[in-house]
Amino acid sequence: MSLFLYNEYDSQYNWLPQDGVVNYYGKLFSEEESNTFFEELWHTIDWRNDEAMMFGKKIITKRKVAWYGDSPFRYTYSKVTKEALPWTPELLTLKNRIETATGETFNSCLLNLYHSGDEGMAWHSDDEIDLKRNGAIGSITFGAERKFAFKHKHTDQKVEMLLEHGSLLVMKDTTQTFWLHRLPPTKKVKKPRINLTFRTIENQRF
Ligand SMILES: O=C(O)CCC(=O)C(=O)O
Ligand SMILES: [Fe+2]
Numbered sequence: 007m008s009l010f011l012y013n014e015y016d017s018q019y020n021w022l023p024q025d026g027v028v029n030y031y032g033k034l035f036s037e038e039e040s041n042t043f044f045e046e047l048w049h050t051i052d053w054r055n056d057e058a059m060m061f062g063k064k065i066i067t068k069r070k071v072a073w074y075g076d077s078p079f080r081y082t083y084s085k086v087t088k089e090a091l092p093w094t095p096e097l098l099t100l101k102n103r104i105e106t107a108t109g110e111t112f113n114s115c116l117l118n119l120y121h122s123g124d125e126g127m128a129w130h131s132d133d134e135i136d137l138k139r140n141g142a143i144g145s146i147t148f149g150a151e152r153k154f155a156f157k158h159k160h161t162d163q164k165v166e167m168l169l170e171h172g173s174l175l176v177m178k179d180t181t182q183t184f185w186l187h188r189l190p191p192t193k194k195v196k197k198p199r200i201n202l203t204f205r206t207i208e209n210q211r212f
Pocket of ligand 2: 187
């Protein structure tokens with residue numbers, strides 16, 4: 007008899023057929039814990055509308071974002087530079103939980119708040135210059151369950167999965183070099199979702 011939460015997912019299974027590693031841990035947090043984290047993050051995180059450059063113009067996205075870390079790292083994302091805020095107690099708890107689960111370490115976290123299925127994230131890879139090369143990215147979901155997809159940059163192969171309330175997804179090795187990922191918008195989802203992507207920043211020039 008295991009004392010751990012029942013979980014149907016094998017976290018060692020690689021969802022990518024080649025050129026990278028994606029592990030899905032399923033629900034790492036219980037329903038009750040996940041509901042509490044959702045509420046706490048909703049109220050305590052310094053959510054801001056994201057600014058991005060598109061066709062040379064600054065646009066404001068409906069999705070909200072926030073950026074936290076060990077030190078005031080500067081992070082350039084969609085050609086806009088932000089400075090990390092100091093960890094909140096909830097973020098440190100989550101960081102510790104996923105470091106224990108994965109055996110990886112993280113020094114920063116980018117958070118996304120999608121108000122409904124109308125909001126998503128287009129195809130991209132997290133290969134910014136300041137991110138540790140081939141480092142692990144730990145992605146937690148609280149709130150609405152959403153589809154998540156990968157597309158190989160050369161072969162167009164696709165992999166789709168569901169990200170559940172309280173779940174953890176890890177992308178590592180050469181995943182960002184060879185694969186794009188996205189959160190497709192959907193009319194079916196009316197509820198909000200909070201996503202946290204824990205990352206490792208390296209080579210900062212202060
Ligand atoms: O919301 C998600 O699950 C993914 C977010 C993402 O890909 C990112 O922040 O780079
Ligand atoms: Fe991403």
